[in-house]
Amino acid sequence: MSESSHNYKLTIAYDGTHYCGWQIQPNGLSIQEIMQEKIHCITREKITLIGSGRTDAGVHALGQVANFHTSHPLNLFRFLGSLNSLLPKDIRLLNIVEVPKKFHAQYSPTGKIYHYHLHLEPVINPFTRLYSLHVKEKIDLILLKECAAMFLGTHDFTAFSNQSHLGSASRDPVRTIYRLDIIEQPGGVRMEFEGDGFLYKMVRNMVGTLLEIAMGKWAKEKLLEILTSKDRRNAGQAVPSHGLFLMKVLY
Numbered sequence: 100m101s102e103s104s105h106n107y108k109l110t111i112a113y114d115g116t117h118y119c120g121w122q123i124q125p126n127g128l129s130i131q132e133i134m135q136e137k138i139h140c141i142t143r144e145k146i147t148l149i150g151s152g153r154t155d156a157g158v159h160a161l162g163q164v165a166n167f168h169t170s171h172p173l174n175l176f177r178f179l180g181s182l183n184s185l186l187p188k189d190i191r192l193l194n195i196v197e198v199p200k201k202f203h204a205q206y207s208p209t210g211k212i213y214h215y216h217l218h219l220e221p222v223i224n225p226f227t228r229l230y231s232l233h234v235k236e237k238i239d240l241i242l243l244k245e246c247a248a249m250f251l252g253t254h255d256f257t258a259f260s261n262q263s264h265l266g267s268a269s270r271d272p273v274r275t276i277y278r279l280d281i282i283e284q285p286g287g288v289r290m291e292f293e294g295d296g297f298l299y300k301m302v303r304n305m306v307g308t309l310l311e312i313a314m315g316k317w318a319k320e321k322l323l324e325i326l327t328s329k330d331r332r333n334a335g336q337a338v339p340s341h342g343l344f345l346m347k348v349l350y
Contacts, residue, residue: 104168107175108198111163114189115154116229116341121163122153130154130190134165137185141178142169151204151211151348155300157340159230162193162212162347166204172197202350210277210349212293213302216342217310219287231287232342238313240281240288246312247279247290249322250305257329259305260298261337272298272329291346300337308335 111134119127123135135148146167154160175195182192216231218224223233253275260272278293290309292302308325311317317335325333 104170104200105172106166106168106198106200106202107173108196108202108204109148109165109167109192110194111165112161112191112193113159113163114229115157115159117189118156120154120156120158121150121160127156130163131165133186133190134182137182138167140185141181142171142173144169144171149204151208154343154345155340158343158345159341160345163345164204164208164348164350166198166202168200204348207350208296208348210293210295211297211345212291212347212349213297214344214346215290215292215302215306215338216284216344217287217290217306224286227286229341230344232338234287234310236314238310239315240283240313242319243288243309243313244281246309246319246322247281249326250276250279252276254326255329256298256301256326258325258331258334259301259308260331261300261304274298274301303337303340303343304331304334306338306342310338311335 111130113130119129121130123129123132131148131150135146138146138148146169148165148167151164154163175197179192179195186192218227218231218233219238253273255272256274257272274294274296276292276294278291280291282289282291290306308322312319312322
């Protein structure tokens, strides 16, 4: 990074339905790949777009954050319009600002907010089917809220992380959940997760486990047993990705 470089922070929204996720993959089209290519068309510089973290295939975002460096300053108003004119309609740049050179989208966050949407009525709305999980079995909402509260605080979340032997989970699987609210909305509920960070597939594994209990398949007491076991095999199956939204990255 040169002394004369400029660092830009981007806030991005996307519908993840047709993508392999945020991160560049050898066997699929990613958000990161598309955005890097289109930014290059404007800046004419080879840039590396750094995301706050990867979202998996099918996961959506209303507040993904990324940053990149350029050697020349940008006209931000013009850049916003130009990039959105080049991007596919299911990816949008919401905002761009210049930030200090030390800002790093992946390493600077202090927390993240995710939402997971559950549709609980017998028939799903066709206009929300790509953005919420249709739960066909009856669930106990009171029990769901009681069990959600058991995740609050600081815990070792190894049991709720896929590939816990890799990446950040292998270095430090301890995370703090500040808030896990169950908010009723038309057709069902959304689960709002706020924490200092999340391990790979942690949110989806937590939702899957909570649903098992709320459906009456597991006893409430099993949740703490799973948490303390630090064994992914004991937790519930991960729910599908299409109900998950990255809402905001906190800095």
